Amino acid sequence: MLFMDYQKTIARESSLHGIGVHSGIKTNLVLKPADADHGITFRRVDLPGRPAVRATADAVIGTDHGTTLGMEGGEVRTIEHLMSALSGLGIDNAEVEIDGPEVPMMDGCALPFIEMIRTAGIRELTEPREIISLPRPVYLIESELFLAAFPADELRISCTIAFNHPMLRSQYLSLPINPGTFEEEIAPARTFGFYRDAVGLLERGLIKGTSLENTVVIGEDNIFSRGGLRFPDECIRHKILDLLGDLSLLGHPINAMIVAIKPGHDINIKLVKKIRGIINE
Ligand SMILES: [Zn+2]
Incomplete structure (x- = not known):
């Protein structure tokens, strides 16, 4: 562990509401300041006893089209875009209160969460940051998937x-991650999905809240997206956004060179657990 810089939280409460992309359920989400070493916690305020959990890889119970x-x-699903925004802006400590099972999808990227954090303001604490x-x-290697740190x-x-x-073959991107690059290059990239997969996903009870308001839909010979693509390679940028959200479940920021070939929530979480294993040796 390195000690540089100081831990951060938000200065005051901030909130947003919206629909969950998989559940289709509307929720209200309130982001609250927290003390040093609290980490990021999620609390279900609609359930008896208001259960809470710290957002770490050990608390992950699902990785099917989102991290749960x-x-x-109880559970809270699709935490990755909010977690990505919090870690992207260097927020170490906060409590997320939510009155339903899924973080709102908003427009499918991390910008609405960045706006929520900016509205709240960022406050530096006196304790050092690990x-x-x-x-x-x-x-980790899993057939054609590869993840390394x-x-x-x-x-x-x-x-x-x-x-x-035919509309999406391969894309490559390499960049340093800091609040500046995160906000400019990664946070605006929206969720994407293939039109040909939609029926199967619906049959599995997923994507009930999907619309062109929150997803770039890739058809066989056309890409449907509100306002056109935000980057020619928006898809890979979103994959990096998701990967950063999952990496934040380390519980602390990390200095590492991450090489990811075909990342996804399942292998991302496995890498996080493996990293946590070696740093605790
Ligand atoms: Zn995503």
Whole structure:
């Protein structure tokens, strides 16, 4: 662990509301300041006893088209875009109160959450911030998927995605991650999905809240998105957004070179658990 810089929380409460992309359920979400070493916690205020859980990889109970945290008698799904925004802006401590099972999808990217954090203001605490540095490289291979983290002086992500689809083949992007690059290059990138997968996902009880308001839909010969694509390679930027949200479940920021080939929530969480394993050795 490195100690540089100071922990941060938000200055005051801020909130938003919207519809969950998978559940289709409307929720209100309130972001509250928290003390040093609290981490990010999610609390279900609509359930008896208002159960809460700290957002770490150990609390993950699902990775099917989103990352789901479980707590006593409840769950909160699709936490990754909010977590990405919090870690992207360097917020170490906050409590997220939510009155339903899923974080609102908003427009499918991290900007609405960044706006919520900006509205709340960022407050520096007096306690130092722990930054994870790796003692050695860590990697995972699952057929064509590959994820690795190498020791480095800053956080950098090099990502490749590849699909067998006429409108989306492969994309590559490598960039250092700091609040500036996160907000400019990653946060605006929206969720995407393939039109040909939609029926199957609906049959599995997913994407009930999907619309062109929150998802870039890739058809066989056309891409449907509100206002056109925000970047020519918006898809890979969103994959990096998701990966950063999952990486934040380390519980602390990390300085590492992350190499990701076809990342996804399941392998992302496995990498986080593997990193947590070696730093606790
Ligand atoms: Zn996403």
